[in-house]
Amino acid sequence: MSTSSDDGSGRQLTYAEALREALYAELKEDPAVILMGEDIGSYGGAYRVTQGFLEEFGPQRVCDTPISEIAIVGAAIGAALGGLRPVAEIMYMDFLTISVEQLVVEAAKMHFMSGGNLRVPMVVRTQYSLGRAHGAQHSQFFPSWFLQAPGLKVVLPSTPYDAKGLLKSAIKDENPVLFIECNLLYRSKGLVPSEGYALPLGKSQVKRKGNDVTIVAISRLVTEALEAATRLSSEGIDVEVIDPQTIQPLDMVPIIESIEKTGRLVIASDDSKSGGLGAAISSKVMDDGFDYLDAPIINLASPDLPIPFSPMLEKAYMVSQDNIVSAARQLV
C-alpha cells in the first residue's frame, strides 16, 4: 500500500494533477467530502488543482468562498464537527496567518480540550510559492509554527506519487491535517498509478539508501537532495536521503537509524534557519542520536531575512542543490 514503486503503466502526472486525482477520487467516493476556498470553483483554483470540479460536483460540494480566511477555516471546523470531511484551501501559506487562530487555537486543541469528545476530520490545503518572484508576502514557508500546535498533523509531500497518496490519507484521517504543497513542484512530473492508494501519515520515508551521509530533506528539497546524491556518488560519497513527509507527528526512527550508520547529517528545508524545521529536527537528534554524530549537523535553510522580490536575489536566498552537495562534502 505504501511502496513508491512504478505501477507498471509508467503513467506520469504532474504534482498538481496528482493532487487533483486524489481530491477527485475522494469527492467521488465519499459524499461527506466537500471543498471550500477562494476561487476553487469557476476559476478552477489558483493553480488549477480543482479545475472542472464545480461543474462536476456542483456548488454544494465545491464552495467558492469570499476572501475570508478566518471563516474558511472556521467553517471547515464546523463542517467537520457536523459530519462532513471538508478540505479547505488557503491559497497561499502566507494567508494562513489570518486563519491561524482557528487552526491552532481551535481545531488543533478540540479533541484534547473536550476530553476526547470532539473530533475534527478536516484538511487545510495550502502551498508556498518561494522561487516564483512572489515577494515577501506571497512566498513564506513556516511549517515549524505548527510543531507548536500538537493535535494538528502536518504533511509536506515532495513528489506527485506522495502528493496523491498522502492527500488521500489526510482526507480520511480523523484529525485536522495541514497539507502544505509547494508551488515550484506543481508542474514537476512523476509516476502516479491510476488506482487509489494511500500513504500513511506519520512515517518518514527513506528515498535513497546510503552509508556515508544522511540528508533529511523537506518538500521541494527532496528532489534536490536526490540529485545531489547522484552527483555525490560519482565522488564516492554514498548518501542516504530521508523525506519525513509528515513533520507532525514526526517519525524519527528512520532518521536516527540512518545517523547510527552514517554519523553525519544534513537537513535541508526552505524555511528560515532560526527556529525552523531544521532546528526542530536537529534538536530531536540531540535527544536520541547525539552519540552517533561524528560531526555537527549541518542545517541548510533560508537565511533569516524577509524574502526579496528580485528574482536574482531570491535565487541567492534559496537553498540550492549546490549547497546540499557542498554540505555533504564538508561532512565527509
Added chain:
Amino acid sequence: MSTSSDDGSGRQLTYAEALREALYAELKEDPAVILMGEDIGSYGGAYRVTQGFLEEFGPQRVCDTPISEIAIVGAAIGAALGGLRPVAEIMYMDFLTISVEQLVVEAAKMHFMSGGNLRVPMVVRTQYSLGRAHGAQHSQFFPSWFLQAPGLKVVLPSTPYDAKGLLKSAIKDENPVLFIECNLLYRSKGLVPSEGYALPLGKSQVKRKGNDVTIVAISRLVTEALEAATRLSSEGIDVEVIDPQTIQPLDMVPIIESIEKTGRLVIASDDSKSGGLGAAISSKVMDDGFDYLDAPIINLASPDLPIPFSPMLEKAYMVSQDNIVSAARQLV
C-alpha cells in the same frame, strides 16, 4: 546603564509595577508614545499594568479598543508609520494568533520590503498565563514562531528590573518589538531603581557565573534556574545561568563562551518541546559550539500536548525547578 545591581535604595517593585513605571515614564517623556488595547483604560488593564493611566493621560494617549486584535496591531503599525510610538497590548498571547498576519506579514517585513523606506517603531506587549489554570486557549506560549519573522525583535523579561529596562528600550527602538510578559511573574518582586534606565535589546545576560553546567533559561524559568543553581551548588555543582532576554536578535556569544567552559548545556523554556525555543537555541549551538559539548544538550520544555485545565495536571505539565536540578545532575 545596564548592570542589574542594587541602586542603594533597595526599592522593591513587582514585575507589573516595574512595567507600569516604564510605560509611565515613556508616556511622560515622549508625547509620541500612545497605548492601545482592550480594557487598558477604565478597567486599568487586565493585569493592572496601566491602572490610572487613562485618568492621567486621557483617551487620546490611552486608547481603549474594541475586541479587534487585527485592528489593534494594524492601527499600531499605521500610527507608527504616522510618527507615533504606539505600545499595543494583546491581552493574552493566545489572541496574538488573531493579529499575527499584521505583526509578521506586515510590520516585520515593512522595513525590508520597502527597501529601507519605512520604519515601524512600535511595541506589542502581551503575556502568557501558563500556570494559572487558564486552560488550553489562555495559556499558550509560542515565542519560537517569531524567530521565523526576521524584522521583528522579541523580548522576554524575567525580572522586575529587566522588565522596566527592557520595556523602555523596546519603546525607544526603531523596529517593531514583540514584548512577551509572563503572568506568573506579575506579582514577583525585585529591586527596581526609581530612576530611568534602559537595558539593551539583543544582549544575553549571564545571571550567575559557574563552571560546571550552563543553563539557558527563558522568562519565568530564569528564577527557577537561579534557585536550582543555589540548590545544586550545595551538591558541588557550579551552574552558570544565562538569560537571553531578547530571543531575536539572539546574542549567542555568552552562551557559546559558557559552553566552551562548561561543556554542558540545559535549556529551559515554557513552550512546547518540538520546534520551540530550546530547539532553536540548541541548533545554534550545533552550528557554533558543537565541539565544546561533552554531553547532549538537555532541552527542558513543555510536553507536546495542549495545555490541560486541571490545576494538578497543569502543574505536572510545566517545567519545574526540580526538572532543572535533575537535568543538571544528569549532565555532570
Added chain:
Amino acid sequence: MTAPASFTDISIDKLRKEGVDDVRVMGMLRKMLEIRRFEEKVEELYLVKGQLMGPSHLYIGQEAIAVGILSACASNDLVISNYRGHGHAIARDVPMKYLMAELYGRADGTCKGLGGSMHSAIHPAKGMIFASAIVASGVPIAVGLALASKQQKKDDVIIVFFGDGGLNTGAFHEGANLAGIWNLPVIFVCENNQYAMGTSTAATTASANLVDRGAVYDIPSKKIDGNDVGSVFVTAKDALARARKGNGPSFLLCQTYRSKGHGVYDRSEYKPVGEADGWIDRDPIVRLRKVIMENRIATDGDISAMEADIAADIGKAVEFAQKSPEVDFRELSKYVYV
C-alpha cells in the same frame, strides 16, 4: 446604552399563544433558577471556599436568553456556546454534576477536566457542540455546522451565542457574511449585556443601531428584550421555523445586563454608580416569578419547594465533583490525536 424602556413584566400571553402551558412555564422558571443558583454556588466556591481556580464567567442576569432560546429548540438543534457557557449548558439539560466536575478539573467533567469552566459547555450528547474561550471564534464554526446541516439535508438548526463585544471581531464579520450568502440555518444570538469586560458596548461599537450588525449581511435581524423569557422564546420560535424551512439565518440582538463582574474575580469597579440598580426590577427571574404569581400558575410555596429541590441538586453536584478523580497525567497523550 440603557435598559429597555420600562419592562417589568414578561410576555406570558405570547407564550400562551405559542401553546406553552403552565407546566412548561414552570419548567422555564426552574431552568432559570437552576442557572442562577448554580452560578451563585460557583461564585462561593471561588471567592469564599477557594476550591475553584482559573477564569470563570457567570451567567447571572442573562438566564432568560439561554432558557428562552433553547426551550424553543428541537432536540436535534445544535449549540455553539462560549466561555460564559454554564447557563447555556444547564438550559440544555446538561447535568449540573458534570459541569461542576469540569470546574473542579475532574475526570467526570464534561471535558474530563481538560477544558475547565470556559469549555465546560461542551457536551455533544445534549447537542452542546463546542464552546470557545476566544471571543466570537465560535461564529464561523457555527456557520460551518450549519453548512453541514444544509448539505446533508438535516433538519438541525444551529444556535450560536456570543456577546456584544464579539460584534467587533473579524471572526463575526466573516462568519455572518458566509451565513448570509449561503443562506444557512443558523441563529446568531448576540447577548448584549452592555459590557465587554470593563468596556461599554457603546464605546467600541460604531453603529447607530446595533441590529444593523446583522442586517448588513441581509440577515433578518431583531432587537429583543433579553430579560423577557417570553419574548426571547417566541422570537426564537420564529427564527427556528424560518431556518428549518430553508429561509436562512437570523440575528437576534438580546438586550440584557451583566449583573456581576466580567469574570468571577472582577468587582466591576468601572460601572457607573447606580447603573445596576436600574436593572434590579428588570431581572429576568424576578419578572418571570412575578408573572407566575400574578397568573396564579404557582404559589410561593411551590417555588420554595422548587428552590429547595434545586439547592439539593446543586449540593449533590458539588459532592459528585469533589469525589470525582483526576485524569492521570500519563494518559494525557491519548487525547492529542483521535
Added chain:
Amino acid sequence: MTAPASFTDISIDKLRKEGVDDVRVMGMLRKMLEIRRFEEKVEELYLVKGQLMGPSHLYIGQEAIAVGILSACASNDLVISNYRGHGHAIARDVPMKYLMAELYGRADGTCKGLGGSMHSAIHPAKGMIFASAIVASGVPIAVGLALASKQQKKDDVIIVFFGDGGLNTGAFHEGANLAGIWNLPVIFVCENNQYAMGTSTAATTASANLVDRGAVYDIPSKKIDGNDVGSVFVTAKDALARARKGNGPSFLLCQTYRSKGHGVYDRSEYKPVGEADGWIDRDPIVRLRKVIMENRIATDGDISAMEADIAADIGKAVEFAQKSPEVDFRELSKYVYV
C-alpha cells in the same frame, strides 16, 4: 452586478463648478493615459517580451478612481495602496521610472527591487505610505495613520484603496469600526471592479446594498460612478473637507470594471461572454476624452502629442529600469532592522 445605468458622459460641469480649469482637466487626462499606457507596457513586458516575472495586477479600466481621488487631495494627504497599485502611484506623481525599476527588481526601484510590483506603490516622498499584497490588510494600517494624524493635530487625511473582495475580510471590518468610533480622518475607497480574482462580488458579499458596508459603522457612505473622473473628484473633495474639519471618515464605493484579468497572466475565462463589451463605452478614458473634445478643451492633435510624450516617458522608464543595477545579496541583511 451590472454597470451603472447609462453613463457615457462624465461630470465635467461638476469639475468646473469646483474650479477645475481646463489645464487641470487635461492634467487628469494625462495621468489617466499615463496609467493606461504604463500598464499596457507592463503587460507587454510580461507576456510578449518575457522580461518581467512574478505577480502583477493592472489598473486598466480603473484609472478615474485613482486620478479623481488623488487629484482632489492635498500634498500632505497620505495614501495606503495595495498590490494593484501602479495606478495609485502614477496618479500621485511617483516617477514611472522608479516604478518600472521596481518591477524589474532593481536598486533604483521604489523598494530597491526588494518589494516587486505588489509593493511598488510604496514611495513615502510622495505620500505613498504603504502597499500590502494581502487583501485589505492596509485598512487597519490606514486607520492607525489617521489616528496619528488626529493625535498630532495634523491636517493630513488618509486615503486607503481596496477592492470589493476586501469587504469580506476581518481586517476591513475591524478597521472600519475603529475609524467609526474614533471619528478619524480616513477615506475608505472601495474600488468595486466587479471581481475578486475570478469570483464576482455578488456571489460573495451578503449585502443588499454594498454601501451599507460603510454605513453600518456610522460612516457617511456613497456609491459613485468610478469611471467618471468628475464624480470621483467632487465626491472626494467633499469627503476630504469633512475629514479635515474633524468630521471623520467616509466610505466611497466606486463602481468600475476590471477590463483585464486579475493578474497579468489571467485570461479571465470565467467572465460571461459579452460582459466586457458592455463596459467599452463606459471606459473612463474614452469618456473623458469625448467630453474634452466636445467641450473643445483640446484637439485630437493635442491629445496625440500628449500620447507621444507619454510613450517617450515610458520608453525612458523602461530603459532606466533595465540599466539599473541589482542590490548586492550581501547587503540584504542591512534592510532587516533599522
